[in-house]
Amino acid sequence: MVSMTDTQGSVIERTPMMSRRVVGFLMVLVFGALALAPDLVNPGLLFLIGLTLIQAVFALSWNLLFGYTGLASFGHAGFFAIGAYFTGAMLRYTVPIPFLGMLVIAAGLGALVACLIGLVALRRLAGIFLAVLTVALTEVLGRLISYSPALGEHDGLGNIPRPKIGLVLWDLDLTSSRAYFLFLLCACSLITAALWWLVHSRTGRVFQAIRQDADRAAFLGINVARYRLLSFMISGGVAAMAGGLFAPWTRIVTLDEVNWLASTQPILNTLLGGVGSFWGPVVGAVAFTLINYWTRTFVGLSEIVIGGTLVLVIIAAPTGIIGLLHTIRNWVFQRTAGKGGTHERLP
Amino acid sequence: MIVSKSIFVLINGLASGMAFFLVAAGLTWVFGILKILNMAHGAFFMIGAYLAFSIVGSNPESMWSFLGAGLVAGLVVGVLGYLTDKIVLTRLRTVDYHYVLIATFGLMLFCEGVAKWIWGIDYFSVMPPPQVDQALKIGSSYVSGYTLFVIAAGLVVFAVIDTIMHRLWVGKIMRAVANDPWMAGTLGVNVPAILTISVIASFALAGFAGGLLLPNQTLSINVGSSFLLYSFLAVVIGGLGNIRGTFVACIILGVVESANATFMANFGGIAVYIVLAVFLVWKPNGLFPAQGST
Amino acid sequence: MNVSPNTILASEGLRVSYGPIEVLKGVSFSVGNGSCLAVIGPNGAGKTTLFKVLTGEVASRAGTISFQGADVTKVPAHTRTSLGMGRTFQVSRVFLELTARENVIVAIESRRRNAGDYGAPWWRWRPARQVVEEADALLFALGIAHLRHASAASLSHGDKKRLELAETLALEPSILLLDEPTAGMAPGDRMQIVELIQTIRAERGVSVVMTEHDMDVIFNLADRVLVMNYGEVIAEGTVAEVRENPTVRAVYLGQDIYNAAH
Numbered sequence: 034m035v036s037m038t039d040t041q042g043s044v045i046e047r048t049p050m051m052s053r054r055v056v057g058f059l060m061v062l063v064f065g066a067l068a069l070a071p072d073l074v075n076p077g078l079l080f081l082i083g084l085t086l087i088q089a090v091f092a093l094s095w096n097l098l099f100g101y102t103g104l105a106s107f108g109h110a111g112f113f114a115i116g117a118y119f120t121g122a123m124l125r126y127t128v129p130i131p132f133l134g135m136l137v138i139a140a141g142l143g144a145l146v147a148c149l150i151g152l153v154a155l156r157r158l159a160g161i162f163l164a165v166l167t168v169a170l171t172e173v174l175g176r177l178i179s180y181s182p183a184l185g186e187h188d189g190l191g192n193i194p195r196p197k198i199g200l201v202l203w204d205l206d207l208t209s210s211r212a213y214f215l216f217l218l219c220a221c222s223l224i225t226a227a228l229w230w231l232v233h234s235r236t237g238r239v240f241q242a243i244r245q246d247a248d249r250a251a252f253l254g255i256n257v258a259r260y261r262l263l264s265f266m267i268s269g270g271v272a273a274m275a276g277g278l279f280a281p282w283t284r285i286v287t288l289d290e291v292n293w294l295a296s297t298q299p300i301l302n303t304l305l306g307g308v309g310s311f312w313g314p315v316v317g318a319v320a321f322t323l324i325n326y327w328t329r330t331f332v333g334l335s336e337i338v339i340g341g342t343l344v345l346v347i348i349a350a351p352t353g354i355i356g357l358l359h360t361i362r363n364w365v366f367q368r369t370a371g372k373g374g375t376h377e378r379l380p
Numbered sequence: 381m382i383v384s385k386s387i388f389v390l391i392n393g394l395a396s397g398m399a400f401f402l403v404a405a406g407l408t409w410v411f412g413i414l415k416i417l418n419m420a421h422g423a424f425f426m427i428g429a430y431l432a433f434s435i436v437g438s439n440p441e442s443m444w445s446f447l448g449a450g451l452v453a454g455l456v457v458g459v460l461g462y463l464t465d466k467i468v469l470t471r472l473r474t475v476d477y478h479y480v481l482i483a484t485f486g487l488m489l490f491c492e493g494v495a496k497w498i499w500g501i502d503y504f505s506v507m508p509p510p511q512v513d514q515a516l517k518i519g520s521s522y523v524s525g526y527t528l529f530v531i532a533a534g535l536v537v538f539a540v541i542d543t544i545m546h547r548l549w550v551g552k553i554m555r556a557v558a559n560d561p562w563m564a565g566t567l568g569v570n571v572p573a574i575l576t577i578s579v580i581a582s583f584a585l586a587g588f589a590g591g592l593l594l595p596n597q598t599l600s601i602n603v604g605s606s607f608l609l610y611s612f613l614a615v616v617i618g619g620l621g622n623i624r625g626t627f628v629a630c631i632i633l634g635v636v637e638s639a640n641a642t643f644m645a646n647f648g649g650i651a652v653y654i655v656l657a658v659f660l661v662w663k664p665n666g667l668f669p670a671q672g673s674t
Numbered sequence: 675m676n677v678s679p680n681t682i683l684a685s686e687g688l689r690v691s692y693g694p695i696e697v698l699k700g701v702s703f704s705v706g707n708g709s710c711l712a713v714i715g716p717n718g719a720g721k722t723t724l725f726k727v728l729t730g731e732v733a734s735r736a737g738t739i740s741f742q743g744a745d746v747t748k749v750p751a752h753t754r755t756s757l758g759m760g761r762t763f764q765v766s767r768v769f770l771e772l773t774a775r776e777n778v779i780v781a782i783e784s785r786r787r788n789a790g791d792y793g794a795p796w797w798r799w800r801p802a803r804q805v806v807e808e809a810d811a812l813l814f815a816l817g818i819a820h821l822r823h824a825s826a827a828s829l830s831h832g833d834k835k836r837l838e839l840a841e842t843l844a845l846e847p848s849i850l851l852l853d854e855p856t857a858g859m860a861p862g863d864r865m866q867i868v869e870l871i872q873t874i875r876a877e878r879g880v881s882v883v884m885t886e887h888d889m890d891v892i893f894n895l896a897d898r899v900l901v902m903n904y905g906e907v908i909a910e911g912t913v914a915e916v917r918e919n920p921t922v923r924a925v926y927l928g929q930d931i932y933n934a935a936h
Contacts, residue, residue: 105478107419107485153660161417161620162660164481165612172609173653180647234799235783235792242769242780249767252729254755254784254845293605297489300482336493343486347479348471 056312067218071211080282083214085322086221087279088302092314093228094271095299100308101232102264103244104155108167110295111174112143112269114286116276118178121190121286126183132196132207136220136277143273144266146170151262163265168293175291189287193280213282220278224271229311231267240264272299294336301339304346307353316354388521389638395527397634398534399596402589404611404626405541406582412621413558413578415477416469419484422608423491424460424583428453428590429599430499436594439507446509450591457587458580465579473575492601501601508595526595533592537585538627545623554578558621610637613652617659619666628667681740682707682849682881683728683759688737690723697723699905700737705849710875710882712892715902716925721885722764724902725853728883729761730754742848756788760847764854766838770827774818774837777826778809781844812840816870832863836870843874850874852884856891868894901925 070082091113098104116139122128123135130138150170154162178184185191195213198205207213231237239260242250251257280286289295298321299314306317324342328334350357407421428450436449468487472480507513512525545551556564557574565571590603597603614633618625633652640651659667684704690697697720705711713721726732728739730751738747746754755761769777779801786792786805794802801809813819816836821829829837835855842850855871856864868891875882886892892899892913899916901909909919916922 099478103478105481107481153657161477162616162664164417165616166656166660168609168612169653169656173650176647176649230797230799235787235801237799238776238780238783241772245769245771246767248731249763249769250780251750251752252755252761253781253841254752254788256752293485294489297485300485304482334493334497336489336496338493340486340489340491340493344468344483344490347475347483347486348468351479 064218064222068215071214076210079210079214081322081326083217083282084279085318086217087275087282088298088321089315089318090221090224090278091272091275092299092302092306092318093225093311094268094275096303096308096311096314097228097232097240097271098264098268099300099303100310100313101237101244102240102261103247104163104261104265105300106167106265106268106296107164107293107300108169108171108296109268109272109299110291110293111167111171112147112272113276113279113295114171114174114178114291115139115143115146116273116278117280117286117290118184118190118276119273120277121193121280122184124196124281125190125193127194132198132281135196136274139277140270140274143276144270147266147269148262151265155258155261155265168296171291171293171296175288178291179288185287187288189285189289190280191285193284193286195281195284207281217278217282224274225315228271232311236260236263294339297339297343301343303353304343304351305353307355309352310355313353313355320354384520385642387518388523389642390635391518391523391527391531392642393635393638394631395530395634396637397631398531399589399593400607400610400614400634401534401627401630402530402537402592403586403607404614404630405537405623406585406589407608407611408615408618408621408623408626409541409585410578410582411615412623413554414469414473414575415621416472416480416484417477417612417615418582419481419608420464420487420491421484421582421586421611422604423488423495424457424604425586425590425607426601426604427460427491427495428457428587429594429603430495430590431456431587432591432594433504433506433599434499436506436591438504440509443509443511446591450588453591454584454588457590458584460587461580461583462576464583465576469579470572470576488604492604496601499601504599506594506599530593530596534630538623541623542627610652613656617656617663617666619668622666622668625666625668680707681705683739683741683883685728685739686737688724688727688739689735690720690727690732691735697905698727698734701902701905701907702737703900703907703910705881705883706897708875708879708881709897710884710895711898711900712896713883713885713900713902714887714892715908718904719902720905721902722853723905725761725851725883725885729759729851755845755847756785758846758848759851760842760845760849761851762835762838762842762853762855764857766831766834768826768829768834768837768841771825773823773825774813774829774840775806775809775822777837778812778840778844779805781841782808785845809844812844813837815873816840816843817866832859832867835859835867839870839874843878847880849881849883852882852886854885854887856886856888864888864891867891871895 067082067086071079074082091109094112095106095109098106119139119142120132120135123130124132150163150166154166179186195208197207198216205212205216207216232240239250239255242253242255243257243260247257276290279290302317302321303314304317305320306315307313324338325335328338346353352359403422403425407418410416410418410421431453432449435452436445440446440449464487468483472483508524508526508529512529514525515522516525516528545554553564553569553574556567557569557571561571610630610633614626614629615621617632618627618629632655636651636655637649641648644651681704684702686702688698688701701720701724703711713724715721723732727734730746730749734747738745740746741754741757741759744757746757749757769780772780782805783792783801792802793804810819810822813822816839818829818833818836818840821833826834826837839855852871856867859867871882872895874880882895884895896913898911899909899913900907901916901919901922903925908925909916909922911919
């Protein structure tokens with residue numbers, strides 16, 4: 034089958050939109066602006082920005098699997114919910130584990146579940162089996178939670194307190210929105226940096242080789258099944274960690290986090306922003322928040338817009354926003370570029 | 381006591397199995413021929429159910445108006461299928477299957493949004509037509525006539541599809557296309573037409589099933605997703621794209637689900653996933669590991 | 675199995691069936707260390723299947739394969755590769771979205787991973803300097819150094835073959851399994867590939883097993899020839915011996931063996 038990514042060029046060294054220096058400068062600028070956000074915007078907007086940060090990390094975890102390893106999960110909300118309900122319950126019932134430890138355990142749980150699913154699904158026909166099993170995971174989790182009084186059944190787990198982090202020299206009190214937002218910003222940035230490192234590392238190169246041609250990768254001595262499993266576990270772990278950060282921010286976790294629509298979110302964000310780009314999911318998460326914000330009052334409209342956008346993006350613009358920008362830039366600056374996918378690196 | 385309970389479980393399980401099959405049949409048909417796992421299938425089932433409800437209301441006057449509403453729903457959804465195929469699916473024929481899965485996923489959301497917009501988010505319930513509304517006594521337990529009606533409907537639909545696929549020339553062409561579309565094309569089969577017809581048939585079946593299963597549960601926007609999920613499980617357990625395998629898998633899932641609901645009511649809906657896991661480990665290629673044959 | 679120490683790769687009684695059709699009916703052969711064996715035969719003779727069994731792509735129903743004295747019959751493809759069996763494909767397979775250099779880097783890093791030595795600390799995301807240098811040296815050796823920053827998708831057919839070969843050599847294999855190394859190439863390019871393989875053999879001392887249609891290529895490269903027909907070995911020997919073999923002549927039905935390509 035023809036891969037839609039054929040037109041996108043290399044994922045490792047695609048023609049960069051901007052040089053690394055510019056990207057780095059932009060990152061610092063965005064980080065600085067976000068760090069000032071609690072003092073500049075109203076609480077409602079701050080809440081949305083926080084959610085967008087979490088969704089961006091969630092989408093990045095999904096794209097590690099899809100854009101880099103070539104596997105699609107349709108129940109990623111399951112991993113997110115594992116993290117969200119775990120930290121939610123731990124904080125709610127004041128289990129004496131430090132918050133950072135909770136996040137690590139949440140990630141471990143996500144990775145463990147991913148490992149179990151992966152062992153079954155990745156044996157054969159990876160794609161379809163993984164799709165069905167991940168959907169099933171979300172469904173089973175939703176049911177188990179709805180039967181569990183401790184997790185709030187259908188009403189959700191509410192009144193989740195925000196944590197305090199005891200560091201060696203001083204205690205970090207994250208009870209206020211401002212403090213937790215800043216913590217969230219740092220955590221999301223660190224996770225993003227770690228993922229960036231991963232996909233650009235030699236392990237990331239193996240993932241990309243597997244996505245492009247799994248058979249050839251095997252004949253280069255790469256254990257394809259093991260690396261697919263590894264990617265799935267990291268992806269599940271990061272998604273669970275995003276969920277773990279989510280619970281204390283919203284202070285309530287409900288079954289809305291464990292359904293199909295929630296699983297679509299990272300898919301949509303990634304495709305909207307651009308599959309072939311590391312920053313695509315982040316751009317998509319921001320774009321999506323904006324769309325959702327403008328259509329929030331109309332019954333059914335958000336589904337129509339989300340679903341319609343997904344279909345439209347796949348049919349008309351498989352490279353997403355970043356791909357479109359790319360095309361526009363090529364069109365403006367170098368009309369001759371883009372022939373046959375030749376990619377000369379910028380100096 | 382155990383015996384009568386078992387009969388109860390069996391009959392109810394058979395009924396839910398047939399209900400799953402009514403939805404899964406179209407799904408597996410399209411999967412077998414287009415190699416597309418249509419995530420929007422449940423949404424079109426849901427649209428069929430709402431259409432039939434709009435025609436026939438909460439209390440169907442007779443069996444004929446009930447069946448008629450189902451047929452009209454099937455026809456309309458079939459037309460929607462044609463449009464979907466022309467607008468979306470034909471553009472995805474050469475695209476990596478992951479993107480096709482995601483696109484149909486988007487289509488599902490789109491349909492749910494439109495349905496919410498048209499019919500609102502209220503729940504409706506529909507009575508079975510009077511002819512099948514009585515309870516029948518089997519042993520010491522009561523079974524509703526509608527339950528038997530669903531079983532019969534499932535068997536009839538299976539018989540029709542199986543006859544088409546394995547006895548008629550159309551079925552031979554379909555199987556040829558499923559096996560090797562390129563080869564079938566060189567032998568003079570109009571492959572695009574076969575693909576389009578399959579999509580229309582599958583959607584029409586979904587719409588018809590929506591009408592028939594109206595009294596089976598309350599009608600809401602989410603009515604399609606649980607059916608779709610069971611259909612997925614059935615398609616995977618039965619052997620991807622194999623109609624007989626799907627049929628058997630639906631019966632297994634239905635009976636397991638029914639036994640689960642009767643004997644372990646506190647954990648309803650969990651046992652089928654255990655069954656899924658067992659089958660995936662035991663028979664990863666499905667009950668009927670078909671090479672493209674439907 | 676009786677394997678002499680001079681044998682690098684040997685098979686004994688390989689049998690493969692696709693459904694009711696038996697494609698390999700007990701194939702046995704051996705390749706001497708450092709030598710080059712060409713597998714020829716009409717279309718449908720089972721050459722490609724034999725190739726797939728040797729590389730681990732297809733499992734045999736019966737028989738054994740031994741590589742460097744060890745039984746590898748049940749060993750998965752990626753492990754065979756890391757043991758030192760490098761292969762190329764009939765239609766060259768490279769990672770289209772990566773540049774030529776990155777393609778080779780992936781292969782080198784894979785070899786180093788299996789050897790347990792990356793040559794760089796774990797946190798370093800860029801490929802180690804010596805990895806890049808090795809990649810460039812390989813690209814240079816195969817005459818495509820000037821294309822190292824081009825995406826593999828943009829390479830010509832012949833250059834893709836070279837790149838694929840560079841990747842395979844990056845694994846430092848002790849045997850090269852080449853599936854139709856000159857398929858679909860212009861005669862001039864063919865001879866370049868032949869010279870390239872000769873150089874590789876001379877410099878690295880690797881053994882070669884190849885399937886090939888072109889008799890000129892075989893003449894120039896092969897020490898021994900294995901002739902297959904209907905899933906069986908019908909002759910084995912030097913090029914000259916095989917050409918004089920009456921069975922082989924009968925199989926090729928009086929065709930000029932030089933043009934017996936199809």
